[in-house]
Amino acid sequence: MNFYCKGHHSRAMCSSCKAMRPTTFDYRDMPFSDGSGTVADVLVGVCQVCDQAIQIPAQSMAAISKSRAKATQSLEAMFPAPYLELLDLACYKIDPQAPAHLRKGLLLFYIHRVAQGALNRSSLPGMLKALEARTALKSPVRKRLSMKVPERQQAQLAAIAESTGLKKTDVLRAVFGFIEEDIVQERSPELLRQMQEFSVLAAG
Numbered sequence: 001m002n003f004y005c006k007g008h009h010s011r012a013m014c015s016s017c018k019a020m021r022p023t024t025f026d027y028r029d030m031p032f033s034d035g036s037g038t039v040a041d042v043l044v045g046v047c048q049v050c051d052q053a054i055q056i057p058a059q060s061m062a063a064i065s066k067s068r069a070k071a072t073q074s075l076e077a078m079f080p081a082p083y084l085e086l087l088d089l090a091c092y093k094i095d096p097q098a099p100a101h102l103r104k105g106l107l108l109f110y111i112h113r114v115a116q117g118a119l120n121r122s123s124l125p126g127m128l129k130a131l132e133a134r135t136a137l138k139s140p141v142r143k144r145l146s147m148k149v150p151e152r153q154q155a156q157l158a159a160i161a162e163s164t165g166l167k168k169t170d171v172l173r174a175v176f177g178f179i180e181e182d183i184v185q186e187r188s189p190e191l192l193r194q195m196q197e198f199s200v201l202a203a204g
């Protein structure tokens, strides 16, 4: 993957010229990938013949796909209060200064781990059973989890629910259990240490 600077040259197919053209990298205002607006000063390859932006290097993708990444759906679920308290305890353990910022990131990180197989999804039903056997987690007080979640993670959660035959709420409860094991009980001290380092990313 090349890293380009203003003034570098390359070649790309130009849809205006309908031909391969030499390009020069320069800063241009570009539309977001979903067409929802424009973003100023994106480094792109400009056709040397017709002066159109025809080439978007990898380093500029994040800037123009920003609005698409923000496409979110609302994730809403009700839990007995102690389950959310487990999640909040893990957040506090990672960063006592700003635990509330971490809720969403920690949850999405674990959904991603299950989706990618770093955490075996076949262990979710067993974890759920173990949690349900704990009297400390039974409570008549129920609390709502409500957060805006990118479509990609929503799709991951739906796929996990489908493949395990669990309801999404139950997948999340099991995930809270794994978070408690790894972070609160420190069964994965290396993971906790990494989360503490990465927590600065969520603080913004």
Ligand SMILES: [Zn+2]
Pocket (backbone or CB within 6 Å): 014, 015, 016, 017, 018, 021, 047, 048, 049, 050, 051, 052
């Ligand atoms: Zn051209």
